[in-house]
Amino acid sequence: MGDTGREPLIESVTSAVVGVTDFGPHLDLFCGELGFEVAAEGVVEAADAARLWGAGLGDVEVRLLTAAGSATGRVHLLKVNGPVAPAEHPHTLDVGLAGLNLYTRDIDASYVRLTAAGHPWISRPARYEVPLGEAVVSVTEGYCLGPDGLGLVFVQPANARGTQAWRTDPERHYTELTSVVAHVPDFEAELAFWGPAGLGLSAWYDVTFSSPGIEEMAALPEGTVLRLAFVASAEGGSTRIELTRVESGHRGVDRRGVQRPAHGLGHTGWSVRTEDVDAAVERVAATGGQVVRPPSEVSTPLHGRARVVAVETPNGISVELWQTL
Template identity: 75%
Template structure:
Protein backbone atom coordinates (compact mmCIF):
# COMPACT_ATOMS: atom_id res chain seq x y z
CA UNK A 1 0.00 0.00 0.00
CA UNK A 2 1.39 3.41 -0.90
CA UNK A 3 2.20 5.71 2.00
CA UNK A 4 0.92 8.74 0.13
CA UNK A 5 -2.88 8.92 0.49
CA UNK A 6 -5.03 8.54 -2.60
CA UNK A 7 -6.99 11.64 -1.60
CA UNK A 8 -6.78 14.53 0.87
CA UNK A 9 -10.35 15.60 1.47
CA UNK A 10 -13.75 15.95 -0.18
CA UNK A 11 -13.23 18.45 -2.99
CA UNK A 12 -16.88 19.41 -3.56
CA UNK A 13 -20.44 18.69 -2.55
CA UNK A 14 -22.71 18.01 -5.53
CA UNK A 15 -26.10 19.77 -5.46
CA UNK A 16 -29.01 19.27 -7.84
CA UNK A 17 -30.88 22.51 -8.60
CA UNK A 18 -33.95 23.59 -10.53
CA UNK A 19 -32.59 27.13 -11.00
CA UNK A 20 -29.11 28.47 -10.34
CA UNK A 21 -30.40 31.86 -9.17
CA UNK A 22 -31.53 31.05 -5.61
CA UNK A 23 -28.33 29.09 -4.90
CA UNK A 24 -26.12 31.87 -6.27
CA UNK A 25 -28.06 34.34 -4.13
CA UNK A 26 -27.48 32.23 -1.00
CA UNK A 27 -23.96 30.90 -1.43
CA UNK A 28 -22.47 33.85 -3.30
CA UNK A 29 -24.68 36.77 -2.29
CA UNK A 30 -24.90 35.88 1.40
CA UNK A 31 -22.05 33.45 2.20
CA UNK A 32 -19.23 34.87 0.09
CA UNK A 33 -18.62 32.06 -2.41
CA UNK A 34 -17.70 32.95 -6.00
CA UNK A 35 -18.69 31.40 -9.33
CA UNK A 36 -15.28 30.04 -10.36
CA UNK A 37 -16.48 28.44 -13.59
CA UNK A 38 -19.64 27.61 -15.51
CA UNK A 39 -20.59 25.64 -18.57
CA UNK A 40 -22.11 22.39 -19.76
CA UNK A 41 -21.18 18.75 -19.26
CA UNK A 42 -22.04 17.35 -22.67
CA UNK A 43 -24.52 14.51 -23.03
CA UNK A 44 -22.00 11.76 -23.79
CA UNK A 45 -19.87 12.56 -20.73
CA UNK A 46 -22.94 13.21 -18.56
CA UNK A 47 -24.37 9.80 -19.50
CA UNK A 48 -21.17 8.05 -18.43
CA UNK A 49 -21.06 9.93 -15.15
CA UNK A 50 -24.73 9.96 -14.18
CA UNK A 51 -26.56 7.55 -16.47
CA UNK A 52 -28.45 7.67 -19.74
CA UNK A 53 -31.14 10.24 -20.33
CA UNK A 54 -29.81 13.25 -18.41
CA UNK A 55 -28.84 15.09 -21.62
CA UNK A 56 -26.50 18.06 -21.51
CA UNK A 57 -26.09 19.20 -17.88
CA UNK A 58 -25.56 22.88 -17.09
CA UNK A 59 -23.16 23.45 -14.20
CA UNK A 60 -21.69 26.07 -11.91
CA UNK A 61 -18.54 25.65 -9.78
CA UNK A 62 -18.56 27.67 -6.54
CA UNK A 63 -15.47 28.29 -4.42
CA UNK A 64 -14.72 30.25 -1.25
CA UNK A 65 -11.58 32.42 -1.43
CA UNK A 66 -10.10 29.93 -3.89
CA UNK A 67 -10.04 27.05 -1.38
CA UNK A 68 -9.21 23.78 -3.11
CA UNK A 69 -11.70 21.81 -1.01
CA UNK A 70 -15.09 22.68 0.45
CA UNK A 71 -16.37 23.63 -3.00
CA UNK A 72 -19.87 23.28 -4.46
CA UNK A 73 -20.87 21.74 -7.78
CA UNK A 74 -24.31 22.91 -8.93
CA UNK A 75 -25.94 20.63 -11.51
CA UNK A 76 -29.14 21.84 -13.17
CA UNK A 77 -31.69 19.02 -13.20
CA UNK A 78 -34.05 19.30 -16.13
CA UNK A 79 -36.56 16.69 -14.98
CA UNK A 80 -36.19 15.89 -11.27
CA UNK A 81 -37.19 12.38 -10.29
CA UNK A 82 -38.88 13.63 -7.09
CA UNK A 83 -39.81 16.97 -5.49
CA UNK A 84 -37.21 18.62 -3.27
CA UNK A 85 -37.39 17.71 0.42
CA UNK A 86 -35.15 18.69 3.30
CA UNK A 87 -33.53 15.65 4.95
CA UNK A 88 -33.84 15.23 8.69
CA UNK A 89 -30.91 14.09 10.83
CA UNK A 90 -32.65 10.73 11.35
CA UNK A 91 -33.06 10.19 7.58
CA UNK A 92 -30.60 7.85 5.89
CA UNK A 93 -28.31 9.27 3.23
CA UNK A 94 -26.75 12.65 2.63
CA UNK A 95 -27.69 15.43 5.03
CA UNK A 96 -26.29 18.89 5.76
CA UNK A 97 -23.48 21.00 4.40
CA UNK A 98 -21.52 22.53 7.28
CA UNK A 99 -19.46 25.72 7.35
CA UNK A 100 -18.09 28.05 10.00
CA UNK A 101 -19.52 31.44 10.79
CA UNK A 102 -17.92 34.09 12.97
CA UNK A 103 -21.28 35.30 14.33
CA UNK A 104 -24.04 32.71 14.29
CA UNK A 105 -26.68 35.01 15.77
CA UNK A 106 -26.07 37.55 12.99
CA UNK A 107 -26.16 34.73 10.43
CA UNK A 108 -29.50 33.54 11.79
CA UNK A 109 -31.09 36.98 11.80
CA UNK A 110 -29.86 37.91 8.33
CA UNK A 111 -30.77 34.65 6.59
CA UNK A 112 -34.20 34.43 8.16
CA UNK A 113 -34.82 38.02 7.04
CA UNK A 114 -34.01 37.17 3.41
CA UNK A 115 -36.21 34.06 3.35
CA UNK A 116 -34.09 31.15 4.59
CA UNK A 117 -35.79 29.76 7.73
CA UNK A 118 -33.93 27.79 10.41
CA UNK A 119 -35.33 24.76 12.21
CA UNK A 120 -34.66 26.51 15.53
CA UNK A 121 -32.60 29.40 16.80
CA UNK A 122 -28.87 28.54 17.18
CA UNK A 123 -28.24 26.09 20.00
CA UNK A 124 -25.14 25.34 22.08
CA UNK A 125 -24.35 21.81 23.17
CA UNK A 126 -21.39 19.89 24.54
CA UNK A 127 -19.59 16.92 22.99
CA UNK A 128 -16.82 14.79 24.51
CA UNK A 129 -13.25 15.36 23.34
CA UNK A 130 -10.88 12.94 25.02
CA UNK A 131 -11.14 13.49 28.74
CA UNK A 132 -12.84 16.88 28.36
CA UNK A 133 -15.92 18.33 26.69
CA UNK A 134 -16.12 21.13 24.17
CA UNK A 135 -18.97 23.48 23.35
CA UNK A 136 -20.33 23.87 19.83
CA UNK A 137 -22.99 26.34 18.70
CA UNK A 138 -24.90 25.32 15.57
CA UNK A 139 -28.06 25.97 13.62
CA UNK A 140 -29.85 24.33 10.68
CA UNK A 141 -30.85 26.62 7.82
CA UNK A 142 -33.15 25.59 4.96
CA UNK A 143 -31.62 26.46 1.60
CA UNK A 144 -33.20 26.09 -1.87
CA UNK A 145 -34.11 22.73 -3.42
CA UNK A 146 -33.99 20.79 -0.16
CA UNK A 147 -30.42 21.79 0.78
CA UNK A 148 -29.70 21.92 4.52
CA UNK A 149 -26.92 24.33 5.49
CA UNK A 150 -25.54 23.91 9.01
CA UNK A 151 -23.80 26.95 10.46
CA UNK A 152 -21.20 26.23 13.13
CA UNK A 153 -19.60 28.68 15.54
CA UNK A 154 -17.06 26.50 17.36
CA UNK A 155 -15.45 27.46 20.63
CA UNK A 156 -12.07 26.92 18.94
CA UNK A 157 -12.16 26.84 15.13
CA UNK A 158 -9.63 24.69 13.29
CA UNK A 159 -7.85 26.31 10.38
CA UNK A 160 -9.56 26.69 7.03
CA UNK A 161 -8.17 27.78 3.68
CA UNK A 162 -10.74 30.56 3.24
CA UNK A 163 -10.04 32.15 6.62
CA UNK A 164 -6.29 31.80 6.06
CA UNK A 165 -6.62 33.60 2.72
CA UNK A 166 -9.05 36.23 4.03
CA UNK A 167 -9.22 36.45 7.84
CA UNK A 168 -12.04 39.00 7.72
CA UNK A 169 -14.48 36.74 5.87
CA UNK A 170 -17.67 36.01 7.85
CA UNK A 171 -17.86 32.45 6.45
CA UNK A 172 -15.53 29.64 5.38
CA UNK A 173 -15.66 27.05 2.64
CA UNK A 174 -17.59 23.88 3.52
CA UNK A 175 -16.02 22.37 6.62
CA UNK A 176 -18.00 19.11 6.61
CA UNK A 177 -20.33 17.10 4.42
CA UNK A 178 -22.73 14.99 6.47
CA UNK A 179 -24.19 11.52 5.95
CA UNK A 180 -26.29 9.19 8.11
CA UNK A 181 -25.31 5.60 7.31
CA UNK A 182 -26.84 2.33 8.52
CA UNK A 183 -23.55 0.37 8.25
CA UNK A 184 -21.08 2.61 10.01
CA UNK A 185 -18.16 0.16 10.06
CA UNK A 186 -18.43 -0.58 6.33
CA UNK A 187 -18.35 3.13 5.53
CA UNK A 188 -15.33 3.68 7.77
CA UNK A 189 -13.47 0.82 6.06
CA UNK A 190 -14.28 2.22 2.61
CA UNK A 191 -12.86 5.66 3.43
CA UNK A 192 -10.16 4.52 5.84
CA UNK A 193 -6.55 3.31 5.46
CA UNK A 194 -7.65 0.07 3.77
CA UNK A 195 -9.74 2.04 1.30
CA UNK A 196 -9.29 5.59 0.04
CA UNK A 197 -6.74 6.47 2.70
CA UNK A 198 -8.55 8.73 5.17
CA UNK A 199 -8.91 8.10 8.89
CA UNK A 200 -11.42 8.76 11.66
CA UNK A 201 -9.64 11.35 13.79
CA UNK A 202 -12.65 11.69 16.07
CA UNK A 203 -15.11 8.87 16.74
CA UNK A 204 -17.43 9.22 19.70
CA UNK A 205 -20.87 8.10 20.91
CA UNK A 206 -22.84 10.60 22.98
CA UNK A 207 -26.17 12.24 23.68
CA UNK A 208 -26.92 15.92 24.23
CA UNK A 209 -30.14 17.80 25.02
CA UNK A 210 -28.76 20.82 23.14
CA UNK A 211 -28.19 18.75 20.01
CA UNK A 212 -31.68 17.26 20.35
CA UNK A 213 -33.16 20.76 20.45
CA UNK A 214 -31.14 22.05 17.50
CA UNK A 215 -31.63 18.98 15.27
CA UNK A 216 -35.17 18.15 16.41
CA UNK A 217 -34.19 14.72 17.71
CA UNK A 218 -36.18 12.59 20.17
CA UNK A 219 -35.25 12.93 23.83
CA UNK A 220 -32.42 10.59 24.78
CA UNK A 221 -31.11 10.10 21.24
CA UNK A 222 -27.69 8.41 21.30
CA UNK A 223 -25.55 9.37 18.33
CA UNK A 224 -22.29 7.95 17.03
CA UNK A 225 -20.28 10.60 15.23
CA UNK A 226 -16.99 10.33 13.34
CA UNK A 227 -15.06 12.99 11.47
CA UNK A 228 -13.20 11.30 8.62
CA UNK A 229 -10.32 13.29 7.22
CA UNK A 230 -6.89 13.07 5.62
CA UNK A 231 -3.46 13.85 6.97
CA UNK A 232 -2.25 15.97 4.07
CA UNK A 233 -4.47 19.03 4.12
CA UNK A 234 -7.83 20.09 2.75
CA UNK A 235 -10.51 21.55 4.96
CA UNK A 236 -13.59 19.45 4.30
CA UNK A 237 -14.24 16.43 6.51
CA UNK A 238 -16.79 13.68 6.11
CA UNK A 239 -19.12 13.87 9.10
CA UNK A 240 -20.51 10.36 9.48
CA UNK A 241 -23.35 9.68 11.90
CA UNK A 242 -25.31 6.68 13.11
CA UNK A 243 -28.19 6.73 15.57
CA UNK A 244 -28.21 3.98 18.20
CA UNK A 245 -30.92 1.30 18.16
CA UNK A 246 -31.35 1.92 14.42
CA UNK A 247 -33.78 4.78 14.97
CA UNK A 248 -34.35 6.05 11.43
CA UNK A 249 -36.49 8.39 9.43
CA UNK A 250 -36.88 8.31 5.65
CA UNK A 251 -34.32 6.52 3.48
CA UNK A 252 -33.33 9.38 1.15
CA UNK A 253 -30.65 7.49 -0.75
CA UNK A 254 -32.75 6.37 -3.76
CA UNK A 255 -33.61 10.04 -4.43
CA UNK A 256 -30.04 11.32 -4.05
CA UNK A 257 -28.52 10.69 -7.48
CA UNK A 258 -26.44 13.42 -9.17
CA UNK A 259 -27.99 15.15 -12.21
CA UNK A 260 -31.30 13.36 -11.55
CA UNK A 261 -32.37 14.57 -8.12
CA UNK A 262 -32.46 17.82 -6.17
CA UNK A 263 -30.50 18.85 -3.14
CA UNK A 264 -27.35 17.24 -1.73
CA UNK A 265 -26.82 14.30 -4.08
CA UNK A 266 -23.15 13.33 -3.99
CA UNK A 267 -19.50 14.20 -3.44
CA UNK A 268 -16.61 14.94 -5.77
CA UNK A 269 -13.17 13.80 -4.65
CA UNK A 270 -9.83 14.62 -6.27
CA UNK A 271 -7.33 11.74 -6.26
CA UNK A 272 -3.73 11.35 -7.35
CA UNK A 273 -4.48 7.96 -9.01
CA UNK A 274 -8.04 7.32 -10.14
CA UNK A 275 -7.41 3.73 -11.24
CA UNK A 276 -5.94 2.85 -7.85
CA UNK A 277 -8.80 4.65 -6.08
CA UNK A 278 -11.41 2.69 -8.04
CA UNK A 279 -9.64 -0.59 -7.29
CA UNK A 280 -9.42 0.25 -3.59
CA UNK A 281 -13.09 1.27 -3.56
CA UNK A 282 -14.10 -2.12 -4.99
CA UNK A 283 -11.89 -3.99 -2.52
CA UNK A 284 -13.62 -2.27 0.40
CA UNK A 285 -17.24 -2.79 -0.63
CA UNK A 286 -17.87 0.00 -3.13
CA UNK A 287 -19.78 -0.40 -6.38
CA UNK A 288 -18.41 1.10 -9.59
CA UNK A 289 -21.00 2.74 -11.83
CA UNK A 290 -18.54 4.50 -14.17
CA UNK A 291 -15.07 3.18 -14.99
CA UNK A 292 -12.28 5.76 -15.48
CA UNK A 293 -12.41 7.79 -18.68
CA UNK A 294 -10.91 11.05 -19.95
CA UNK A 295 -13.00 14.19 -20.32
CA UNK A 296 -12.91 17.98 -20.12
CA UNK A 297 -15.67 19.54 -18.01
CA UNK A 298 -16.34 22.96 -16.42
CA UNK A 299 -16.11 21.31 -13.00
CA UNK A 300 -12.77 19.52 -13.39
CA UNK A 301 -10.98 20.88 -16.44
CA UNK A 302 -9.08 18.11 -18.21
CA UNK A 303 -9.29 15.07 -15.97
CA UNK A 304 -9.76 11.34 -15.72
CA UNK A 305 -13.13 10.64 -14.10
CA UNK A 306 -14.93 7.71 -12.45
CA UNK A 307 -17.98 7.22 -10.21
CA UNK A 308 -18.42 4.76 -7.34
CA UNK A 309 -21.06 4.20 -4.69
CA UNK A 310 -19.88 3.69 -1.11
CA UNK A 311 -21.10 0.58 0.77
CA UNK A 312 -23.98 2.72 2.06
CA UNK A 313 -25.00 3.96 -1.40
CA UNK A 314 -23.47 7.45 -1.44
CA UNK A 315 -22.43 8.58 -4.92
CA UNK A 316 -18.76 9.62 -5.09
CA UNK A 317 -17.14 11.05 -8.20
CA UNK A 318 -13.40 10.39 -8.33
CA UNK A 319 -11.25 12.60 -10.54
CA UNK A 320 -7.58 12.93 -11.34
CA UNK A 321 -6.38 16.12 -13.05
CA UNK A 322 -4.68 15.44 -16.38
Protein backbone atom coordinates in the same frame (compact mmCIF):
# COMPACT_ATOMS: atom_id res chain seq x y z
CA MET B 1 -8.13 2.65 11.75
CA GLY B 2 -4.41 2.26 12.07
CA ASP B 3 -1.69 3.14 9.58
CA THR B 4 -1.49 0.56 6.77
CA GLY B 5 1.59 2.09 5.16
CA ARG B 6 -0.34 2.88 1.96
CA GLU B 7 -0.10 6.28 0.33
CA PRO B 8 -3.33 8.30 0.60
CA LEU B 9 -5.12 8.57 -2.74
CA ILE B 10 -7.24 11.60 -1.77
CA GLU B 11 -6.94 14.61 0.53
CA SER B 12 -10.62 15.28 1.16
CA VAL B 13 -13.96 15.71 -0.52
CA THR B 14 -13.25 18.36 -3.13
CA SER B 15 -16.87 19.41 -3.72
CA ALA B 16 -20.40 18.66 -2.65
CA VAL B 17 -22.71 17.97 -5.60
CA VAL B 18 -26.01 19.84 -5.35
CA GLY B 19 -28.99 19.46 -7.69
CA VAL B 20 -31.01 22.61 -8.43
CA THR B 21 -34.13 23.56 -10.37
CA ASP B 22 -32.91 27.15 -10.79
CA PHE B 23 -29.44 28.58 -10.19
CA GLY B 24 -30.79 31.93 -8.99
CA PRO B 25 -31.82 31.10 -5.40
CA HIS B 26 -28.61 29.15 -4.78
CA LEU B 27 -26.41 31.92 -6.15
CA ASP B 28 -28.30 34.43 -4.02
CA LEU B 29 -27.59 32.29 -0.96
CA PHE B 30 -24.02 31.11 -1.58
CA CYS B 31 -22.66 34.17 -3.39
CA GLY B 32 -24.97 36.91 -2.14
CA GLU B 33 -25.01 35.88 1.52
CA LEU B 34 -22.12 33.46 2.18
CA GLY B 35 -19.38 35.07 0.10
CA PHE B 36 -18.74 32.25 -2.39
CA GLU B 37 -17.71 33.04 -5.96
CA VAL B 38 -18.61 31.44 -9.29
CA ALA B 39 -15.24 29.98 -10.32
CA ALA B 40 -16.53 28.28 -13.49
CA GLU B 41 -19.78 27.90 -15.38
CA GLY B 42 -21.05 26.32 -18.54
CA VAL B 43 -22.46 23.09 -19.87
CA VAL B 44 -21.42 19.47 -19.42
CA GLU B 45 -22.16 18.02 -22.82
CA ALA B 46 -24.45 14.99 -23.02
CA ALA B 47 -21.70 12.44 -23.69
CA ASP B 48 -19.66 13.57 -20.68
CA ALA B 49 -22.79 13.88 -18.54
CA ALA B 50 -23.54 10.24 -19.30
CA ARG B 51 -20.02 9.20 -18.27
CA LEU B 52 -20.33 11.13 -15.02
CA TRP B 53 -23.97 10.74 -13.98
CA GLY B 54 -25.69 8.24 -16.27
CA ALA B 55 -27.41 8.07 -19.64
CA GLY B 56 -30.36 10.09 -20.88
CA LEU B 57 -29.58 13.45 -19.25
CA GLY B 58 -28.70 15.49 -22.31
CA ASP B 59 -26.55 18.56 -21.73
CA VAL B 60 -26.33 19.62 -18.07
CA GLU B 61 -25.81 23.25 -17.03
CA VAL B 62 -23.38 23.62 -14.13
CA ARG B 63 -21.75 26.16 -11.82
CA LEU B 64 -18.62 25.70 -9.68
CA LEU B 65 -18.61 27.73 -6.45
CA THR B 66 -15.56 28.38 -4.28
CA ALA B 67 -14.86 30.35 -1.11
CA ALA B 68 -11.76 32.55 -1.37
CA GLY B 69 -10.43 30.19 -4.04
CA SER B 70 -10.25 27.24 -1.64
CA ALA B 71 -9.29 23.94 -3.31
CA THR B 72 -11.59 22.06 -0.96
CA GLY B 73 -15.09 22.62 0.40
CA ARG B 74 -16.44 23.62 -3.01
CA VAL B 75 -19.96 23.30 -4.41
CA HIS B 76 -20.95 21.84 -7.78
CA LEU B 77 -24.40 23.10 -8.77
CA LEU B 78 -26.09 20.88 -11.39
CA LYS B 79 -29.32 21.99 -13.05
CA VAL B 80 -31.71 19.04 -12.95
CA ASN B 81 -34.32 18.70 -15.67
CA GLY B 82 -37.08 16.35 -14.54
CA PRO B 83 -35.91 15.48 -10.97
CA VAL B 84 -36.73 11.96 -9.78
CA ALA B 85 -38.44 13.30 -6.64
CA PRO B 86 -39.72 16.62 -5.29
CA ALA B 87 -37.37 18.72 -3.19
CA GLU B 88 -37.41 17.76 0.47
CA HIS B 89 -35.01 18.56 3.30
CA PRO B 90 -33.44 15.45 4.84
CA HIS B 91 -33.90 15.03 8.58
CA THR B 92 -30.99 14.00 10.81
CA LEU B 93 -32.76 10.66 11.39
CA ASP B 94 -32.94 9.99 7.63
CA VAL B 95 -30.43 7.64 6.00
CA GLY B 96 -28.24 9.08 3.25
CA LEU B 97 -26.69 12.46 2.59
CA ALA B 98 -27.59 15.19 5.07
CA GLY B 99 -26.48 18.78 5.61
CA LEU B 100 -23.47 20.74 4.42
CA ASN B 101 -21.53 22.37 7.25
CA LEU B 102 -19.56 25.61 7.33
CA TYR B 103 -18.19 27.91 10.01
CA THR B 104 -19.54 31.35 10.81
CA ARG B 105 -17.87 33.95 12.99
CA ASP B 106 -21.18 35.03 14.55
CA ILE B 107 -23.98 32.49 14.37
CA ASP B 108 -26.59 34.77 15.94
CA ALA B 109 -25.93 37.42 13.30
CA SER B 110 -26.11 34.70 10.63
CA TYR B 111 -29.45 33.54 11.97
CA VAL B 112 -30.94 37.05 11.89
CA ARG B 113 -29.62 37.93 8.44
CA LEU B 114 -30.41 34.65 6.68
CA THR B 115 -33.86 34.43 8.22
CA ALA B 116 -34.60 37.96 7.00
CA ALA B 117 -33.37 36.93 3.54
CA GLY B 118 -35.99 34.18 3.42
CA HIS B 119 -33.96 31.18 4.58
CA PRO B 120 -35.73 29.66 7.63
CA TRP B 121 -33.99 27.64 10.32
CA ILE B 122 -35.26 24.59 12.21
CA SER B 123 -34.72 26.51 15.44
CA ARG B 124 -32.60 29.31 16.82
CA PRO B 125 -28.91 28.30 17.10
CA ALA B 126 -28.34 25.92 20.02
CA ARG B 127 -25.29 25.15 22.11
CA TYR B 128 -24.32 21.63 23.11
CA GLU B 129 -21.34 19.75 24.49
CA VAL B 130 -19.56 16.75 22.97
CA PRO B 131 -16.74 14.64 24.46
CA LEU B 132 -13.22 15.07 23.08
CA GLY B 133 -10.97 12.52 24.78
CA GLU B 134 -11.10 13.29 28.49
CA ALA B 135 -12.41 16.81 27.84
CA VAL B 136 -15.76 18.24 26.78
CA VAL B 137 -15.98 20.86 24.04
CA SER B 138 -18.78 23.28 23.31
CA VAL B 139 -20.31 23.78 19.87
CA THR B 140 -23.03 26.20 18.76
CA GLU B 141 -24.94 25.15 15.64
CA GLY B 142 -28.02 25.98 13.65
CA TYR B 143 -29.73 24.20 10.74
CA CYS B 144 -30.82 26.44 7.87
CA LEU B 145 -33.28 25.27 5.22
CA GLY B 146 -31.89 26.24 1.84
CA PRO B 147 -33.45 26.02 -1.65
CA ASP B 148 -34.36 22.73 -3.35
CA GLY B 149 -34.16 20.68 -0.15
CA LEU B 150 -30.58 21.70 0.68
CA GLY B 151 -29.72 21.81 4.37
CA LEU B 152 -26.90 24.05 5.63
CA VAL B 153 -25.54 23.65 9.14
CA PHE B 154 -23.79 26.76 10.46
CA VAL B 155 -21.23 26.12 13.19
CA GLN B 156 -19.60 28.51 15.62
CA PRO B 157 -17.12 26.29 17.46
CA ALA B 158 -15.41 27.31 20.67
CA ASN B 159 -12.04 26.63 19.01
CA ALA B 160 -12.30 26.79 15.22
CA ARG B 161 -9.76 24.74 13.29
CA GLY B 162 -7.94 26.39 10.42
CA THR B 163 -9.70 26.53 7.07
CA GLN B 164 -8.33 27.46 3.66
CA ALA B 165 -10.76 30.34 3.18
CA TRP B 166 -10.03 31.93 6.57
CA ARG B 167 -6.28 31.60 6.02
CA THR B 168 -6.63 33.36 2.66
CA ASP B 169 -9.07 36.01 3.90
CA PRO B 170 -9.11 36.32 7.72
CA GLU B 171 -11.90 38.91 7.56
CA ARG B 172 -14.42 36.58 5.93
CA HIS B 173 -17.59 35.89 7.89
CA TYR B 174 -17.98 32.34 6.47
CA THR B 175 -15.61 29.55 5.43
CA GLU B 176 -15.72 27.04 2.62
CA LEU B 177 -17.67 23.87 3.44
CA THR B 178 -16.01 22.40 6.50
CA SER B 179 -17.89 19.07 6.47
CA VAL B 180 -20.15 17.02 4.23
CA VAL B 181 -22.50 14.80 6.23
CA ALA B 182 -23.92 11.33 5.65
CA HIS B 183 -26.05 9.12 7.94
CA VAL B 184 -24.87 5.56 7.23
CA PRO B 185 -26.27 2.26 8.58
CA ASP B 186 -22.97 0.33 8.20
CA PHE B 187 -20.63 2.67 10.02
CA GLU B 188 -17.58 0.38 10.10
CA ALA B 189 -17.77 -0.36 6.37
CA GLU B 190 -17.87 3.36 5.55
CA LEU B 191 -14.90 4.05 7.81
CA ALA B 192 -12.92 1.27 6.11
CA PHE B 193 -13.81 2.59 2.63
CA TRP B 194 -12.51 6.10 3.33
CA GLY B 195 -9.77 5.13 5.80
CA PRO B 196 -6.10 4.14 5.48
CA ALA B 197 -6.87 0.73 3.95
CA GLY B 198 -9.20 2.42 1.45
CA LEU B 199 -8.85 5.85 -0.09
CA GLY B 200 -6.44 7.01 2.59
CA LEU B 201 -8.14 9.36 5.05
CA SER B 202 -7.95 9.13 8.84
CA ALA B 203 -10.72 8.98 11.45
CA TRP B 204 -9.42 11.24 14.19
CA TYR B 205 -12.70 11.60 16.10
CA ASP B 206 -15.28 8.89 16.78
CA VAL B 207 -17.72 9.34 19.65
CA THR B 208 -21.20 8.29 20.75
CA PHE B 209 -23.21 10.87 22.68
CA SER B 210 -26.57 12.50 23.36
CA SER B 211 -27.39 16.12 24.12
CA PRO B 212 -30.54 18.20 24.62
CA GLY B 213 -28.86 20.97 22.63
CA ILE B 214 -28.44 18.90 19.49
CA GLU B 215 -31.99 17.58 19.91
CA GLU B 216 -33.23 21.17 19.85
CA MET B 217 -31.03 22.23 16.93
CA ALA B 218 -31.92 19.24 14.71
CA ALA B 219 -35.50 18.57 15.90
CA LEU B 220 -34.57 15.14 17.27
CA PRO B 221 -36.65 13.03 19.66
CA GLU B 222 -35.72 13.22 23.34
CA GLY B 223 -33.06 10.67 24.21
CA THR B 224 -31.59 10.39 20.69
CA VAL B 225 -28.10 8.84 20.81
CA LEU B 226 -25.74 9.61 17.91
CA ARG B 227 -22.48 8.11 16.80
CA LEU B 228 -20.32 10.67 15.03
CA ALA B 229 -16.95 10.38 13.31
CA PHE B 230 -14.90 12.91 11.35
CA VAL B 231 -12.84 11.44 8.51
CA ALA B 232 -10.21 13.71 6.97
CA SER B 233 -6.67 14.12 5.75
CA ALA B 234 -4.04 13.57 8.42
CA GLU B 235 -2.62 17.02 7.56
CA GLY B 236 -5.93 18.74 8.32
CA GLY B 237 -7.15 22.00 6.82
CA SER B 238 -9.48 20.36 4.32
CA THR B 239 -13.15 19.46 4.17
CA ARG B 240 -14.05 16.53 6.41
CA ILE B 241 -16.50 13.71 5.90
CA GLU B 242 -18.87 13.66 8.86
CA LEU B 243 -20.37 10.20 9.35
CA THR B 244 -23.33 9.76 11.67
CA ARG B 245 -25.53 6.91 12.82
CA VAL B 246 -28.49 6.99 15.18
CA GLU B 247 -27.87 4.39 17.90
CA SER B 248 -31.08 4.84 19.89
CA GLY B 249 -33.57 3.06 17.63
CA HIS B 250 -35.14 6.19 16.15
CA ARG B 251 -35.59 5.87 12.39
CA GLY B 252 -36.28 8.23 9.54
CA VAL B 253 -36.59 7.89 5.76
CA ASP B 254 -34.01 6.21 3.52
CA ARG B 255 -33.25 8.91 0.94
CA ARG B 256 -30.38 7.25 -0.90
CA GLY B 257 -32.51 6.12 -3.85
CA VAL B 258 -33.23 9.70 -4.95
CA GLN B 259 -29.86 11.19 -4.02
CA ARG B 260 -28.22 10.76 -7.41
CA PRO B 261 -26.19 13.56 -9.06
CA ALA B 262 -27.97 15.29 -11.96
CA HIS B 263 -31.13 13.27 -11.18
CA GLY B 264 -32.03 14.47 -7.66
CA LEU B 265 -32.33 17.81 -5.90
CA GLY B 266 -30.32 19.07 -2.95
CA HIS B 267 -27.21 17.31 -1.61
CA THR B 268 -26.83 14.35 -3.97
CA GLY B 269 -23.17 13.31 -4.05
CA TRP B 270 -19.49 14.07 -3.57
CA SER B 271 -16.79 14.97 -6.07
CA VAL B 272 -13.30 13.85 -5.03
CA ARG B 273 -10.01 14.59 -6.75
CA THR B 274 -7.43 11.77 -6.73
CA GLU B 275 -3.87 11.40 -7.97
CA ASP B 276 -4.51 7.90 -9.37
CA VAL B 277 -7.94 6.83 -10.62
CA ASP B 278 -6.86 3.24 -11.36
CA ALA B 279 -5.45 2.72 -7.86
CA ALA B 280 -8.59 4.30 -6.42
CA VAL B 281 -10.78 1.84 -8.33
CA GLU B 282 -8.80 -1.07 -6.87
CA ARG B 283 -9.28 0.21 -3.33
CA VAL B 284 -12.98 0.91 -3.91
CA ALA B 285 -13.46 -2.73 -4.89
CA ALA B 286 -11.28 -4.00 -2.02
CA THR B 287 -13.23 -2.10 0.64
CA GLY B 288 -16.79 -2.93 -0.34
CA GLY B 289 -17.57 -0.11 -2.75
CA GLN B 290 -19.03 -0.50 -6.22
CA VAL B 291 -17.95 0.92 -9.58
CA VAL B 292 -21.13 2.30 -11.18
CA ARG B 293 -19.57 3.64 -14.42
CA PRO B 294 -16.02 2.74 -15.49
CA PRO B 295 -13.12 5.18 -15.79
CA SER B 296 -13.34 7.47 -18.81
CA GLU B 297 -12.09 10.84 -19.99
CA VAL B 298 -14.24 13.97 -19.77
CA SER B 299 -13.80 17.69 -20.31
CA THR B 300 -16.12 19.87 -18.22
CA PRO B 301 -16.26 23.28 -16.51
CA LEU B 302 -16.20 21.42 -13.15
CA HIS B 303 -13.22 19.13 -13.73
CA GLY B 304 -11.30 20.55 -16.68
CA ARG B 305 -9.88 17.69 -18.70
CA ALA B 306 -9.93 14.69 -16.41
CA ARG B 307 -10.28 10.96 -16.06
CA VAL B 308 -13.29 10.07 -13.91
CA VAL B 309 -14.98 7.04 -12.40
CA ALA B 310 -18.41 6.96 -10.76
CA VAL B 311 -18.63 4.77 -7.64
CA GLU B 312 -20.82 4.09 -4.65
CA THR B 313 -19.53 3.64 -1.13
CA PRO B 314 -20.57 0.54 0.88
CA ASN B 315 -23.55 2.58 2.11
CA GLY B 316 -24.66 3.67 -1.36
CA ILE B 317 -23.32 7.24 -1.32
CA SER B 318 -22.64 8.55 -4.86
CA VAL B 319 -19.02 9.62 -5.40
CA GLU B 320 -17.16 10.71 -8.53
CA LEU B 321 -13.40 10.22 -8.35
CA TRP B 322 -11.41 12.22 -10.87
CA GLN B 323 -7.80 12.74 -11.89
CA THR B 324 -6.66 15.84 -13.76
CA LEU B 325 -5.05 15.12 -17.12
